[in-house]
Amino acid sequence: MPPGITTLAADAPTLSAANTGFMLICSALVMLMTPALAFFYGGMVRVKSTLNMLMMSFISLGIVTILWVLYGFSLAFGTDAGSIIGWSQDFVGLSGIGVTELWDGYTIPVYVFAVFQLMFAVLTPALISGALADRVKFTSWALFITLWVTVVYFPVAHWVWGAGGWLFELGVIDFAGGTAVHINAGAAALGVILVIGKRVGFKKDPMRPHSLPLVMLGAGLLWFGWFGFNAGSWLGNDDGVGAVMFVNTQVATAAAMLAWLGYEKLRHGSFTTLGAASGAVAGLVAITPAGGAVSPLGAIAVGAIAGVLCAMAVGLKYKFGYDDSLDVVGVHLVGGVVGSLLIGFFATGGVQSDAKGLFYGGGLDQLGKQAVGVFAVLAYSLVVSAILAFLLDKTIGMRVEEDDEVSGIDQVEHAETAYDFSGAGGGSSSRSTPPAAGTTAAPTNKKVDA
Template sequence: MVNTGDTAWILTSAALVLLMTPGLALFYGGMVRAKSVLNMMMMSFGALALITVLWVLYGYSVAFGDDVGAGLLGNPGEFFGLAGLMEDTTSEAGGLPSMAFVGFQAVFAIITVALISGAIADRAKFGSWMVFAGLWATVVYFPVAHWVFDFTLTGDDGVVTHTGGWIANNLAAIDFAGGTAVHINAGAAGLALALVLGKRRGFGREAMRPHNLPLVMLGAGLLWFGWFGFNAGSALAANNTAAVVWVNTLAATAAAILGWLLTEKLRDGHATSLGAASGAVAGLVAITPACSSVSPIGAIVLGIVAGVLCALAVGLKYRFGYDDSLDVVGVHLVGGLWGTLAIGFLATADAPAGVDGLFYGGGVDQLWRQAVGAVAVLVFSFVLTLVIGFVIQKTIGFRIAEEDEVTGIDNVVHAESAYDFASLGSSGSTAPLAGQARAEARNTERTLA
């Protein structure tokens, strides 16, 4: 029987997570230079459109179809086109219509792909990005979602009715809402793709400051707002677990902002708005896998450490020479790794997940499981992304020409500009245009004379 309260919460959570992708577009769009903002936002909206279609066709089936071998892949044809899921059936969550679960997981797939785009800002062909997005979702995200999110089910008689992925079931690593499947996955892919495309022109020599910090702050606020659906919605019910997760998400994010700002103040002498926005995202990333495993105090500790670690990690690109334009590696890979491993240290059996970490007398049993899961996803995503990116670069080309990068990718690729300064003085009158025409006529007369 359908639980209408839980269903309402999951559909609301799905809508919140969907809002995160436009929020990400604003966050990323404000961080780039003015000549690249539309392209940056289009990469998020392009992912939203493409991944939705692929999810309906076969993505959900690959991620949540019955396992076809060793916990690595769901059956691609089991729910092709979501066949058979429109009936009044309930999903593996129990009490939810199958399509509610389908929709909730769809928006996770969308945001994961969109996150990668921040690593290659200013320099990627939009068409090549769309090809990459489709290939990467198919061969990387959909299988990894099966590993992490698809749980084996048994009937009342003890007979297995559905076989899921290896990280969730065989390894028994905890990833409540996507530290591995979303953030480590996207962060590793961002690093690989940044290496394939190379550095932006002027990287390390020219200032590439955000062009619109209010846009960045607005995007961060929308991400934080939507993240409550991301994390608390992953309880798949309107229950105590969702409530605990909600509070932990709030606490860790707030603590991460403080950690990032303190690091900036001590290191640079200033606490910045960009730091506050980035610290919020770092905290959200880190608490994502651990939100059902830690206490509120543990969430604060986790968040403070995430803020400090990620604030320091964003500088690694200058030390090692890779151009991760908008710090996907420093925030999502590092934050995702910390949040995933932190479960092995900070988890308490008093939290909904019911597991003790090292600091609560649980030994290293959960820690090694977390480490194996994190490393497996990191390596899998990094290697396959390198291959996909290299093939695209050598065939249809991935990076725009250097002169186009100098001119600005918005004008060259999209034939648009985010800010039409030529129209600022116009009030609907044709007088300025007439004056310009008269001036041009006088110049022509003088030339002829």
């Protein structure tokens, strides 16, 4: 993600209709990723948790949007305060921004930059939800999102992308969110599940995906939206960097999917649709920080390495006993770490910046910077997220009752079920208008004249 830069008045940029339109399209693509994630996660859970899983992603669109307008944009991208947080009164409520005012050093309006970044902020807590499937109160989850984006996401976004943020000033490369989005969300997921514990029946009962077609649909829409997520993060394409990122996104995703499937075939004897979808997402995660720093050949390496390592990592929950329901830790945390660190090996110095990795003569300098960024974000998000979950659990409670979890969280939390088979083969709609008080409904077998 390029920082704001200061330019002389004579060299000040002018609004570009092309870049503005491009960024609005990219913003819409990133928005699509949150409902896509809902489908991806929703298909992976059991039938009785489907709606809850969809809602845990979808609610982020409501909560984070309002918080971003009120104060989130100011905290993340306002004037730096001590390299830790930002704040600009003009950004509060987006009330002090001129319609034609440009984002610092770029050819797009501040409003466009703000809405593009908003979609990142919406998606990130939604990613966490997959680790908590089947067992969290919806009200507690909504409150957790509110607190988490305020004390974790907004500050970390400033560290990584805000002018003056300490990781940005250190020289950590994160093109579109390996640290701020994926490591941040993956570490948060781990912190929360260590507090709230395992699902009833973990490692005992079968907990297979109820709809692999939904999983594949969600993965495909995520892949599509990710082009806006990644290529749009250069805030225009006047110099071709966004085009390189677009290509690398496709290349790394393909490599990761094939690598995951290859590992799966060797390890378990089958090529699965879930493996294909998960491998694709692992590649998307890994190339997110690295795609502006590596060549297409480097992108193949990043994707392939991430595909294998993430496939291996998803099994760690059974070894170590933490219940990461939908492998958020294995895919997003591990994939984000892999992609961020591999910049230190594969950065060419010829695309996003002149920083070179070990394989291109740059020594270990960039790898060291990447490691600082990775483990700083991981540790902060893990600890603070665990504290937030602990406080919520001890006050309003994070988990539903055990009986409610067993019977189905959809009915308990939302008074609905994802699939209604009661009308299979015919029958009236559940939304039919009921008879007025004091009247008798007409019998369903009454003959009706043509």
